[in-house]
Amino acid sequence: xxxxxxxxxxxxxxxxxxxxxxxxxxxxxxxxxxxxxxxxxxxxxxxxxxxxxxxxxxxxxxxxxxxxxxxxxxxxxxxxxxxxxxxxxxxxxxxxxxxxxxxxxxxxxxxxxxxxxxxxxxxxxxxxxxxxxxxxxxxxxxxxxxxxxxxxxxxxxxxxxxxxxxxxxxxxxxxxxxxxxxxxxxxxxxxxxxxxxxxxxxxxxxxxxxxxxxxxxxxxxxxxxxxxxxxxxxxxxxxxxxxxxxxxxxxxxxxxxxxxxxxxxxxxxxxxxxxxxxxxxxxxxxxxxxxxxxxxxxxx
Amino acid sequence: xxxxxxxxxxxxxxxxxxxxxxxxxxxxxxxxxxxxxxxxxxxxxxxxxxxxxxxxxxxxxxxxxxxxxxxxxxxxxxxxxxxxxxxxxxxxxxxxxxxxxxxxxxxxxxxxxxxxxxxxxxxxxxxxxxxxxxxxxxxxxxxxxxxxxxxxxxxxxxxxxxxxxxxxxxxxxxxxxxxxxxxxxxxxxxxxxxxxxxxxxxxxxxxxxxxxxxxxxxxxxxxxxxxxxxxxxxxxxxxxxxxxxxxxxxxxxxxxxxxxxxxxxxxxxxxxxxxxxxxxxxxxxxxxxxxx
Numbered sequence: 001x002x003x004x005x006x007x008x009x010x011x012x013x014x015x016x017x018x019x020x021x022x023x024x025x026x027x028x029x030x031x032x033x034x035x036x037x038x039x040x041x042x043x044x045x046x047x048x049x050x051x052x053x054x055x056x057x058x059x060x061x062x063x064x065x066x067x068x069x070x071x072x073x074x075x076x077x078x079x080x081x082x083x084x085x086x087x088x089x090x091x092x093x094x095x096x097x098x099x100x101x102x103x104x105x106x107x108x109x110x111x112x113x114x115x116x117x118x119x120x121x122x123x124x125x126x127x128x129x130x131x132x133x134x135x136x137x138x139x140x141x142x143x144x145x146x147x148x149x150x151x152x153x154x155x156x157x158x159x160x161x162x163x164x165x166x167x168x169x170x171x172x173x174x175x176x177x178x179x180x181x182x183x184x185x186x187x188x189x190x191x192x193x194x195x196x197x198x199x200x201x202x203x204x205x206x207x208x209x210x211x212x213x214x215x216x217x218x219x220x221x222x223x224x225x226x227x228x229x230x231x232x233x234x235x236x237x238x239x240x241x242x243x244x245x246x247x248x249x250x251x252x253x254x255x256x257x258x259x260x261x262x263x264x265x266x267x268x269x270x271x272x273x274x275x276x277x278x279x280x281x282x283x284x285x286x287x288x289x290x291x292x293x294x295x296x297x298x299x300x
Numbered sequence: 301x302x303x304x305x306x307x308x309x310x311x312x313x314x315x316x317x318x319x320x321x322x323x324x325x326x327x328x329x330x331x332x333x334x335x336x337x338x339x340x341x342x343x344x345x346x347x348x349x350x351x352x353x354x355x356x357x358x359x360x361x362x363x364x365x366x367x368x369x370x371x372x373x374x375x376x377x378x379x380x381x382x383x384x385x386x387x388x389x390x391x392x393x394x395x396x397x398x399x400x401x402x403x404x405x406x407x408x409x410x411x412x413x414x415x416x417x418x419x420x421x422x423x424x425x426x427x428x429x430x431x432x433x434x435x436x437x438x439x440x441x442x443x444x445x446x447x448x449x450x451x452x453x454x455x456x457x458x459x460x461x462x463x464x465x466x467x468x469x470x471x472x473x474x475x476x477x478x479x480x481x482x483x484x485x486x487x488x489x490x491x492x493x494x495x496x497x498x499x500x501x502x503x504x505x506x507x508x509x510x511x512x513x514x515x516x517x518x519x520x521x522x523x524x525x526x527x528x529x530x531x532x533x534x535x536x537x538x539x540x541x542x543x544x545x546x547x548x549x550x551x552x553x554x555x556x557x558x559x560x561x562x563x564x565x566x567x568x569x570x571x572x573x574x575x576x577x578x579x580x581x582x583x584x585x586x587x588x589x590x591x592x
Contacts, residue, residue: 006404010400010478012477012479013403014397016393016394016478017393017394017397017398019390020390020391020393020413021409021412023444023447024416027444028416030429031425031429032421034421034424034428037425093321096314100315105315109322111578112322113321113322115325115326118570118577120525121509122532123567125533127328127329127331127563128328130332130335130556136344138348141346142346144346170325174325178585179585201306201310202311234510256423257423257514260424261423261514266424266428270422270424270425273421273423273425277419277420277422284418
């Protein structure tokens, strides 16, 4: 095809791409220029360009900050606990839902359990802070009525961890079953029939047929979840956390917000953000490599 | 016979457990609904669980007197609709050309876009850009930076690819331009994915909170979630003069009850669209998980 006819044929497609490409250039690649202030002594009045370079000074500074180290530790701590609790929960729930024979009943359960996924963290925060409040919360009022002492769910850092995990499971467990339920439909029905004639009970069939059937999906999602370890959303720890439990609730995302946008230490906050992005990228690439290897093996 | 009994026991145990879990999923919401509808004395005594006691709707009446709540609601509706329409336009403009194998530079542009899924400037550089463009305290700060989600674009592309090639080729032979093919063939055949992704964008915008916390300081431009955050976290009563009004009432409304009413107020729109949300989100999630 000659250049002329190529252009005549394809110019409309390039015209369509003009706005989207400009969007990515400006709003996604534009900020990458701003990352340079992690290596500068940024001064608002001098701007990004004029501020003097200071090499890795900022990074040395953040590694001396106790608050940064705490936030880094907490990011991994909360993600690890979340993995331990929120990862197996949907698998178990999916296995339970899979055993429900009446389709209508199953659908009702699914409809109810998917719902929390659509509620914002601000609202979930509002719900949980109300329910677990030390004095006026319903849980503690019920404990008091039963003759027990109130539990400081929100103000004791160890109890707070439990609250944080429960909120996460509540929000995600139902929705998390979707991908497993989809994988379950792919299991050969004849396997169950054969096992039944051999006298295998429900539990045995679940253990020896259902679970191995979704093992590739479980492994894949597990590797992806491990790859996500250095990243943490902002809203959940921010909304649920408070100053009494900041030993555990302060994570990298909330730290960046506080030190950057509230205190105005732009260079430090940018350096922390960059550090986190790089670690996240390493984890992600690692996870990617492992998945690829694992996928290749499973084909062979 | 023995095995049949065991199976029946297993089944009823399973259903009972699932029923308890389903109740636990709804209990926090029912509790908040009850708080918003109960009288102050019943709430302080700790007797309100998942049914309202001392039924009254005063907390709603009081909340609805607050003009700023409606302003936030209205602003959030306008914001969400504008955002969703623009996102869909931009995502279509990006997805369609990138499904055309013959297009030179296609691979490069695709990498250019997908890379942003894995690496970005971060909160502060994003903030500095928004500020540099004079978008702080403007609705556009909550729209422009999120116009195209690469992930949703990929979902749309895989749907476009599933449309039989023959249709397009026939139209091309008839002299239709890419514009015409997109408008008259591709889009009308893609209604399911268009609805799904519109809902994805809309729910994300409706529930989104952190960007408004970063970029908006003018209370007139508070989206509902930010407004709600202030109400819930500051334990403040709705509106400036609410404390005064409260002291004049014979049967004061507890802040808990008002907070609960505000939470319910902002959940209602999600509840209304939930049947559609559920239907399309499940298919959308499937589409997303089977991509390449």
